[in-house]
Amino acid sequence: MDEISLFEERSKEFYKDYLPHVSIDCVVFGFHSNTLKVLLIRMKGQEHWGLPGGYVGKDEHIDDAAIRILKSRTGAEKVFLEQFKAFGNTGRSEKDLSYLPESIWFRQRFISVGYYALVDYEQIIPVVDDISTACEWKSVHELPAMMMDHRQIYEAALENMRFQLNYKPIGYNLLPEEFTMPDLQKLYETILGKPLSRSNFQRKMLAYDIFIKHDKERKGGAHRSPILYSFDQVKYQAALKTGLKEAW
Amino acid sequence: MDEISLFEERSKEFYKDYLPHVSIDCVVFGFHSNTLKVLLIRMKGQEHWGLPGGYVGKDEHIDDAAIRILKSRTGAEKVFLEQFKAFGNTGRSEKDLSYLPESIWFRQRFISVGYYALVDYEQIIPVVDDISTACEWKSVHELPAMMMDHRQIYEAALENMRFQLNYKPIGYNLLPEEFTMPDLQKLYETILGKPLSRSNFQRKMLAYDIFIKHDKERKGGAHRSPILYSFDQVKYQAALKTGLKEAW
DNA sequence: GCCCATTGTCTCATTATGATACAATGATAA
DNA sequence: TTATCATTGTATCATAATGAGACAATGGGC
Numbered sequence: 125m126d127e128i129s130l131f132e133e134r135s136k137e138f139y140k141d142y143l144p145h146v147s148i149d150c151v152v153f154g155f156h157s158n159t160l161k162v163l164l165i166r167m168k169g170q171e172h173w174g175l176p177g178g179y180v181g182k183d184e185h186i187d188d189a190a191i192r193i194l195k196s197r198t199g200a201e202k203v204f205l206e207q208f209k210a211f212g213n214t215g216r217s218e219k220d221l222s223y224l225p226e227s228i229w230f231r232q233r234f235i236s237v238g239y240y241a242l243v244d245y246e247q248i249i250p251v252v253d254d255i256s257t258a259c260e261w262k263s264v265h266e267l268p269a270m271m272m273d274h275r276q277i278y279e280a281a282l283e284n285m286r287f288q289l290n291y292k293p294i295g296y297n298l299l300p301e302e303f304t305m306p307d308l309q310k311l312y313e314t315i316l317g318k319p320l321s322r323s324n325f326q327r328k329m330l331a332y333d334i335f336i337k338h339d340k341e342r343k344g345g346a347h348r349s350p351i352l353y354s355f356d357q358v359k360y361q362a363a364l365k366t367g368l369k370e371a372w
Numbered sequence: 373m374d375e376i377s378l379f380e381e382r383s384k385e386f387y388k389d390y391l392p393h394v395s396i397d398c399v400v401f402g403f404h405s406n407t408l409k410v411l412l413i414r415m416k417g418q419e420h421w422g423l424p425g426g427y428v429g430k431d432e433h434i435d436d437a438a439i440r441i442l443k444s445r446t447g448a449e450k451v452f453l454e455q456f457k458a459f460g461n462t463g464r465s466e467k468d469l470s471y472l473p474e475s476i477w478f479r480q481r482f483i484s485v486g487y488y489a490l491v492d493y494e495q496i497i498p499v500v501d502d503i504s505t506a507c508e509w510k511s512v513h514e515l516p517a518m519m520m521d522h523r524q525i526y527e528a529a530l531e532n533m534r535f536q537l538n539y540k541p542i543g544y545n546l547l548p549e550e551f552t553m554p555d556l557q558k559l560y561e562t563i564l565g566k567p568l569s570r571s572n573f574q575r576k577m578l579a580y581d582i583f584i585k586h587d588k589e590r591k592g593g594a595h596r597s598p599i600l601y602s603f604d605q606v607k608y609q610a611a612l613k614t615g616l617k618e619a620w
Numbered sequence: 621g622c623c624c625a626t627t628g629t630c631t632c633a634t635t636a637t638g639a640t641a642c643a644a645t646g647a648t649a650a
Numbered sequence: 651t652t653a654t655c656a657t658t659g660t661a662t663c664a665t666a667a668t669g670a671g672a673c674a675a676t677g678g679g680c
Contacts, residue, residue: 143393146460146483186460186483210458210485212394212434235394235434235485237458287535306658324638326659331636341645347657348645554627572669574628579667589676595626596676 127168127255131228134255138229142179147234148190149177149211149274151281152198154245155298158307159263160314162278163197163250164270166258170220172271175278176259177236190239197259199249204242204297208284211236211277220271240281242297264314286315290368296355304342304350305329332368334360375416375503379476382503386477390427395482396438397425397459397522399529400446402493403546406555407511408562410526411445411498412518414506418468420519423526424507425484438487445507447497452490452545456532459484459525468519488529490545512562534563538616544603552590552598553577580616582608 152163164173178193180186190205212235224231250259262268270278285294294315295308305326313320329335336356341349400411412421426441428434438453460483472479498507510516518526533542542563543556553574561568577583584604589597 143481143483145391145393180460180483182481183462185462186458207457209455210434210483212428212485214431214433233391233430235391235428235458235483237460237483287539291535304658321638322658323640323660328637341658343646345657346645346647346655348659350658552627569669569671570627571629571671575630576668589627591677593626594624594676594678596628598627 128224128228130168130255131224131230135227135229138179141181142229143182144232145234146180146186147177147236148180148186148193149175149236149238149277150190150194150197150205151175151238151240151278152194153240153242153281153285153298154248154261155311156245156261158310159265160298160311161245161261161263162267163248164258164260164262164268165197165252165256167256167271169223170271172220172269173258173262173274174271175274186237190237190241194239194241196253197251198243199251200243200247204293205239206241206284206288206292207237207239209238209280211238211273211280213273216273236277238277238281240285242294244297244300246300282315286317289315291364293355293360293364296360302338302352302354304352306350308353332363334363376472376476378416378503379472379478383475383477386427389429390477391430392480393482394428394434395425395484396428396434396441397423397484397486397525398438398442398445398453399423399486399488399526400442401488401490401529401533401546402496402509403559404493404509406558407513408546408559409493409509409511410515411496412506412508412510412516413445413500413504415504415519417471418519420468420517421506421510421522422519423522434485438485438489442487442489444501445499446491447499448491448495452541453487454489454532454536454540455485455487457486457528459486459521459528461521464521484525486525486529488533490542492545492548494548530563534565537563539612541603541608541612544608550586550600550602552600554598556601580611582611 150163154161154163163176165176166173176193176197178189178196180189184192187205187207190207191203194203194205195201214233216234216236217230221230245261250261252259264282267275267278269275288294289312295311298311299307306322308329309320309322309325312325334356335353338352338354341351343349398411402409402411411424413424414421424441424445426437426444428437432440435453435455438455439451442451442453443449462481464482464484465478469478493509498509500507512530515523515526517523536542537560543559546559547555554570556577557568557570557573560573582604583601586600586602589599591597
């Protein structure tokens with residue numbers, strides 16, 4: 125079955141179950157081998173990659189829709205999810221979807237609500253659903269061309285995450301349970317988009333007093349082993365409430 | 373004509389012109405006599421106040437719709453407008469609008485896109501349109517009860533503005549052309565929700581070197597007259613690009 | 621002309637930051 | 651076993667930023 129027939133088939137359900145004109149796109153971030161990753165899919169019939177997305181049930185809260193969509197893509201139940209902006213250009217999908225017949229659900233004009241999700245890379249299994257041909261992690265340093273305005277949505281998500289770095293448990297949700305200061309620094313450098321001083325970074329982070337220091341190191345490599353830390357949830361959450369720097 | 377007949381009448385146009393299920397709500401901030409204000413309306417048939425809002429033309433960019441809505445309410449053409457979040461609870465309007473017949477446009481489920489606007493209080497003339505009975509400035513310190521989830525939208529707008537205080541021209545857009553350091557401090561204190569040290573605030577702001585100091589003061593009051601300043605647009609915009617504090 | 625509230629500016633102790641140095645560690649290879 | 655080297659943990663020092671407080675300057679009211 126070619127994708128157009130498939131889409132026609134699926135359109136019937138979509139029109140029945142979902143709210144028209146409203147969609148959801150998720151920017152799913154993971155962190156693996158010192159690199160920030162984004163989960164991308166390839167929709168059937170599309171050359172370019174896109175963000176995993178979906179639609180909102182006629183009687184479903186948009187946040188619940190995002191949770192559902194994310195679970196269907198990653199299997200993950202409890203993920204950090206933050207809605208950050210809506211995207212409603214006219215002609216958002218024109219370039220990539222105008223080859224489809226107008227009756228197909230996807231040809232509508234959609235106002236897309238953008239969410240970003242933070243997941244533990246190791247805990248997730250990307251799922252390819254029936255309207256896509258691929259679902260893979262891509263490094264943010266080597267992002268492929270993306271369909272529609274998804275690149276812009278990704279950029280907005282990253283910027284939003286940057287703003288929230290001192291107020292939301294971003295480190296906790298992207299890193300594994302145990303991690304090292306160099307790990308955390310790489311994550312911060314990627315999100316902030318600039319290099320940070322190694323010694324000063326460590327001094328500052330440790331001064332927050334939000335970590336539990338473990339009595340073990342991570343071996344591997346011909347050099348001194350870094351100490352493993354975890355977040356001290358109580359202190360961490362308390363510190364996030366007022367923000368990790370507090371300039372004013 | 374009672375409001376139900378009116379709404380039935382207007383519903384026809386709405387269904388014809390606007391995208392269903394998508395609405396826009398604007399949190400319009402102004403600053404007057406050292407107080408932050410929000411523009412609120414009272415919809416016909418409603419006890420509680422609400423945010424000025426509207427709908428998106430079937431072929432209109434959501435940002436353009438927000439600009440149009442704002443202009444119709446304030447007459448202002450060029451206002452600072454920032455979209456910050458979408459609101460899509462099910463039953464958002466149930467409490468306040470379920471008394472209306474189901475056929476009426478307003479009874480739909482709407483996903484509302486939230487914008488906040490910063491305007492010069494002096495330049496604006498609040499407009500009461502045909503579906504509302506009032507349109508007035510209210511002090512954020514004495515906000516009346518609000519309909520639907522509008523209180524929550526307002527809170528989110530304020531929080532967003534707080535986060536953006538160092539990155540967007542918030543002072544410039546809320547204050548008149550000429551202002552004093554005590555004015556600016558009051559504005560910051562209201563947005564941040566806490567008192568700031570007078571002398572240290574002034575030292576810090578002036579150190580940014582983003583102001584033009586005028587050779588005059590504002591007289592009035594049995595005390596020393598504060599110096600008038602304006603923003604130096606070139607330096608101001610440049611400073612905002614990297615942020616006014618830069619902790620990392 | 622005195623009083624008082626408010627503003628502009630300064631000082632000083634404390635803290636945070638940037639830059640740099642250096643010892644500690646663990647794998648590798650001689 | 652020991653030397654080597656990359657990386658990490660930690661210390662140091664100069665500089666900058668911040669918090670707290672003092673005090674003089676100003677303008678209107680009495």
